[in-house]
Structure formats: C-alpha cells, structure tokens
Amino acid sequence: MNRSGLLHYSLWPDAALLDALQTDNEGAFTEIYKRYCYRLFTVAYRKLKSREVAEELVQDLFATIWTKRAEGQIQNLEAYLFTALRYRIINYVKSQRVQTGYELYCRVAQSDATQNTEEQLAQQDLDTALQAGLDRLPEKSREVFRLSRLEHHTVPEISGRLQLSEKAIEYHITKSLKLLRGYLQDFLLVTWPLLLWITKI
Template sequence: MSAPLPRFYTSWTDAALVEALALDNRGAFAELYERYWHRVFALAYRKLKSREAAEEVVQELFAALWLRRAQQTIDQLDHYLLAAINHRVIGYIRAHRVRTLYADYCQNLANEATYETEETLAFSDLSTAFRRGVALLPAKSREVFQLSRLEHQSVAEIATRLNVTPKAVEYHLTKSLKLLRTHLREFLVALLPLLVFIR
C-alpha cells in the first residue's frame, strides 16, 4: 500500500486558495475542504445533535462554495464558513420544525377523521338498534313510550290522550324500558369499548 501523496496546497494561505478557487482550481477547493470540513462539521453537529444532519448541511455548504466560486467575494474564509454553516443550521432547524408540524397536523387530521367515522358509525348503529327495539315493543307499550320519550308528553297528558290511568302509563313505560334494555344489552356491550375510547 502506497503512502498518500503530499498535499500541494497545504502551504497556501486561505486568501490564495480562495483566489485559485475563483479560477476553477479543484486542488484549491480540495485543500479548503480538507482544512475546514472538520471545523464546520463540529459546529453543525454541536447544534443539530445528529451526525447525518450535520453531514448534510456541511456537504450543502461546500457544494454551494464550489458552485458559486466565481460570484462570491470572501475576505476571511474561516469567518465566512462559520457564519455560513450557522445560517444553514438555522435553516435546517426551521425546515425540520415545519416538516414536524406539518406531519403532526396531517396525523391529527387523520385521527379526527377516524374518530368522527367511528363515532358516526357507532351512533348510527345504536340509533338503528334502538328503532328496531321500539318496533318490537307491544303496541300499547310502544305508543306510550313514543309519546313519553319521543314527543316528551307527561304521564298525565298521555293518560288523558289514551284514556288510561297514570298507573297504566307508568306500567307501560317501565315495561318498555325493560324490554329495550334487554334488546340493546348485546349491542351496548359491543359498543362500550368504542364509547370509552371516543370519550
């Protein structure tokens, strides 16, 4: 295995390297990269706490340095690179925060949609089961129940309307509620975990 070749540009000043870089000198760029990569990476890593994120912003910084080599004026390279990496780190953090907030927003929308769908289905099923239970009641009990619970009439009003005693109205209401509870018991047992989850 041969020893690595000595770097030709190691003795050059930053200013000389920047001048050579502006003239498309790849060797000067490679020397700048070797000279400053670890320093800017360490700063990015300290702020981002992620090796991958730090490597990403450092690579972007040096790519931009090469791509804009002829357009930019750099007086002090170390100050320029440290300020540029700070700027890129801030941009990365902002973008990451926006992505996280957007992901949370999308997740909340999905959760709400699921919640509303399950809630709507559950109460639609309950409503259907309730209507079926009412339909199964004996005719007189069903009539009393509907007047009381659906038309909100009092016991006295129902007794007068149906020409029965208030005791008879109360008997039919008690009977109706007992029959409905029995009819809906299985449905409510199945629905209970979902109701607990929804609340």
C-alpha cells in the same frame, strides 16, 4: 495530485486558496475542504445531534462554494464558512419544526379508526372548538388569518392581495391570534402543541 502538491497547498493562506479557487483550481478547493470540513461537521453535529444531517449540510455548503467559485464574493473564508453553516442549521431546524407541526395537526385533525370512543370524542371536541374559534373571528381578520397561517402567504403578499397596508395585516394577525387563544383556552391542556404551531410567528 502528488504528495508535494498537497503539502504545497497546505502552506497557503486562506486568501491565496480563495484566489486560486476562482481560477477553477481543484487543489485549492481540496485544501479548503480538508482544512475546514471536520470543524464545520463538529459544529453542525453538536447543534443537530445527527451525523447524517450534519454531513449533508456541510457537503451542501462545500458544493455551493465550488459552484459559485468564480463569483469572488468571499473575503474571509473562515468567517464565511461558519456563518453560512449557521444559516443552514437555522433553516434546517425551522423546516423540521414546520414539518413536525403540520404532521401533528394532521394527526389531530384526522379521525383514526383505531382510536377508542373517548379519544374520538375528544378529537371531535377539539375540531369543533377550533372551527368555532375561526368562525367567531371578524370577517377581515379571519381572511387574513387564513391566508397567513393556513395558506402560508407572507405579510407583503397578503397586503397586495387584500389592498391593505402591511401594518393593517399585522394588526389582523395579532388580533386573530389573541382571540383564538381566548376561544381555545378550555382546550389548552390537550391542544397546546397544536396551538404552538398555529400561533407561531
């Protein structure tokens, strides 16, 4: 595309660029990218403190814009882009927390041959306390807890599987978390990251 073409698109308002984008106009897409890419990257980088992740989220956003260009669902381009980026940032942070929590649980739950005897005993005590706490839950609450926190089923999924109302499922989850906190209270100082992962709603 020649220089005059680029200048031409730079004068277009967002609404005109969106209309052109729906007709597969690559020049309009390029102008949208140039107009908003750096601002979006700046927001993502400020939130995540990672250039690589910020670039990845912004690139994914623009790829989605191009892929869905014919749908014409965007009314306000600027508002749409920053809202879509916000949700991508939130989802990324959530996924990292889940991954970190799972890795932490695995490190606590698995015996490391290089640990000294004192560390091994502390880990065994934690494993025993956690299992004892689970065993002391009422049968229905234990089943709901297992499906929710260990197998990661949603409330509606558990409701359908156990033939209980969603309110009943939420009651059992709340009850289980409360009881487990009490059972594991003595181990709070050494296990608080694990408890945070288990009890995260």
